[in-house]
Amino acid sequence: MSVPEKTSAGSIRAVVGILVFFELTSGFLQTSVTPLLPALGEAHGLADSDLNWIASVQLLAAAVMVPMFGRLGDLHGHRRMLRIALATMAVGSLLVALAPNMGVLLFGRVLQGAFAALLPLEIALVRDRLPTDLARRAIAWLVGSLTLGGLIGMIVMGAAQEAIGNVGTALLIPAVLAGACFLLSFFAVPESRARAQGRADWPGLVLLGLAMIAVLAGISRAGGSGWTSAATLLPLLGGLVLLAVWVRVELRAKDALVDLRAMADRRVAPFYGVSFLFGVVFFGTQTPDTTFLAADPAETGYGFALTSLSLAAITLPAAVAAVVGAAGTAMIAGRIGYRPALVASFALIALGLLGHAVAHDALWQFIVLKPLIGLGTGVALGAMPTVIVEGADPSRAGIATALYNNVKTVGGSVAGGIVASILATMALGTVPTESAYVAVWLLCSACSVAACVLVLLARRTETAAAPVPAQAS
Numbered sequence: 001m002s003v004p005e006k007t008s009a010g011s012i013r014a015v016v017g018i019l020v021f022f023e024l025t026s027g028f029l030q031t032s033v034t035p036l037l038p039a040l041g042e043a044h045g046l047a048d049s050d051l052n053w054i055a056s057v058q059l060l061a062a063a064v065m066v067p068m069f070g071r072l073g074d075l076h077g078h079r080r081m082l083r084i085a086l087a088t089m090a091v092g093s094l095l096v097a098l099a100p101n102m103g104v105l106l107f108g109r110v111l112q113g114a115f116a117a118l119l120p121l122e123i124a125l126v127r128d129r130l131p132t133d134l135a136r137r138a139i140a141w142l143v144g145s146l147t148l149g150g151l152i153g154m155i156v157m158g159a160a161q162e163a164i165g166n167v168g169t170a171l172l173i174p175a176v177l178a179g180a181c182f183l184l185s186f187f188a189v190p191e192s193r194a195r196a197q198g199r200a201d202w203p204g205l206v207l208l209g210l211a212m213i214a215v216l217a218g219i220s221r222a223g224g225s226g227w228t229s230a231a232t233l234l235p236l237l238g239g240l241v242l243l244a245v246w247v248r249v250e251l252r253a254k255d256a257l258v259d260l261r262a263m264a265d266r267r268v269a270p271f272y273g274v275s276f277l278f279g280v281v282f283f284g285t286q287t288p289d290t291t292f293l294a295a296d297p298a299e300t301g302y303g304f305a306l307t308s309l310s311l312a313a314i315t316l317p318a319a320v321a322a323v324v325g326a327a328g329t330a331m332i333a334g335r336i337g338y339r340p341a342l343v344a345s346f347a348l349i350a351l352g353l354l355g356h357a358v359a360h361d362a363l364w365q366f367i368v369l370k371p372l373i374g375l376g377t378g379v380a381l382g383a384m385p386t387v388i389v390e391g392a393d394p395s396r397a398g399i400a401t402a403l404y405n406n407v408k409t410v411g412g413s414v415a416g417g418i419v420a421s422i423l424a425t426m427a428l429g430t431v432p433t434e435s436a437y438v439a440v441w442l443l444c445s446a447c448s449v450a451a452c453v454l455v456l457l458a459r460r461t462e463t464a465a466a467p468v469p470a471q472a473s
Contacts, residue, residue: 020145025177026115027149035158039167061113064209069117070402079191082121088114090178097171120401128192137330140382144326151319198255207246214239219417268391270458277451279411281444302434318374325378348376350448357441
């Protein structure tokens, strides 16, 4: 595709607008299946344990696909790999909608895991093609769109299932959106210019993929089997051994998938730790908050017995605040800097979660605190990719942001296992006690404080924004 050397402001808006649509669709896909899980179980005759695999298999696939697409994008072009990721996502979405059995359904979910690679590839594209100030603004909009898409997906797919009454037909909606994204990728989007030298590190990719699968598989079983069971420990230990082998291979490889020595630099290393902690907080609080609010106080002594519609009404302001925070990250950071913005965002999250732990007897307390947490989450989502990509070598922007996503995913998986263990251990029969939820909120608040400390320990690396015109190929 030939693009003029000088790109107009209208062209820039068109390209960013297309990428924003991709992220809206990506967020839509991430949450589209969640409200349909009971209907999917009924349609395919699945037990509740099988339903858990519908969510888990996509997470496992994303853990492998994100570094693969990120590194191949650095080597062969981020637009090229973006198109391949979109095609993979579209095929997977169609298979999920039309799946005649559990096997095809799970294979479709594996292919849908490519959605996680979109954001790193897009961030690498805008960083390569736009001046710093515009790139920062574009990244904030991309992250905000991802968050908004997730909110829309939950609402639209729940309503579609209720209106249509057929889960397969309802799931054609994300399939159509994914197909439209693939077609749009052939219009206006320029290819990145920076290229990494060398070849794809396939041994490193395979080892990392197997290690991630083993670790996440072990963690996913912790909630049901316990942390000391063989079903949890064996894959965890196997994954850790594979990770050790992978580190050894990467340190010796000429064209390593991940430059571990560069990752150890204080400009980026603390932010990968922040990413892990952010994953723990971001994913670790979602299910407990929902189950606490939905609990019947007459049976448990806590909660508000909220219906699905009431839960949506309570979480909507927080989701909107997250979208506003993510979209406004560039403006906020432009005034105070990205590191102070990150510190402030995690401080807001820590205060909000501490507030939940202290005060959770009245519904108004959640109504007040949840938007505060949502705002902090949105700013963190918008700022994290920027500080990581600006601290990395330009030719490795794709793999740098891909690793951020991966580390965040691992943090979320760890949180899932830990939270499940807390709720199962601190329980009366099968019902978690009120103190179990307090322990979860305190744990996540402490992780947010730790994230603030790591941000402060990182070496300052912010790039000055330069108001120069964007160039294209």
